Amino acid sequence: MAGLKVGWSASQQALPFASFTISLLIASLHAQMNVNSTTWMTHMILPGMMERKRGSIVNVASAAGVHTMPLLAQYSAAKGYITMFTRGLSVECAKKNVTVSVVTPFYVATKVRLEVKQQRSVSL
Numbered sequence: 001m002a003g004l005k006v007g008w009s010a011s012q013q014a015l016p017f018a019s020f021t022i023s024l025l026i027a028s029l030h031a032q033m034n035v036n037s038t039t040w041m042t043h044m045i046l047p048g049m050m051e052r053k054r055g056s057i058v059n060v061a062s063a064a065g066v067h068t069m070p071l072l073a074q075y076s077a078a079k080g081y082i083t084m085f086t087r088g089l090s091v092e093c094a095k096k097n098v099t100v101s102v103v104t105p106f107y108v109a110t111k112v113r114l115e116v117k118q119q120r121s122v123s124l
Contacts, residue, residue, distance in 0.1 A: 034078035056099045063106040
């Protein structure tokens with residue numbers, strides 16, 4: 001990313017899973033995708049925006065980060081992290097004319113959600 005003048009960025013990582021019956025390795029990969037990728041991307045692009053005194057970052061969290069549900073504990077925690085991380089950065093970056101926002105959609109019917117529903121019916 002060296003030399004790129006990124007003016008805005010939007011991130012969305014979403015991969016919920018239905019229970020802790022998955023391996024620790026898979027659980028770690030989920031955390032890396034949902035938490036680390038947002039943190040790393042922000043770390044890569046924010047210094048340039050702050051230096052130029054302009055830019056915008058939009059992160060996508062989830063209502064699950066505010067209202068957790070059974071079998072979505074780790075996903076909810078990860079999305080809660082994205083919300084709080086974004087809120088904190090928003091205050092820190094405002095004085096440099098860089099906006100940092102979070103979008104928190106409620107549940108959306110997707111193929112991933114259908115797979116979680118199917119896993120729940122098998123797990124329960």
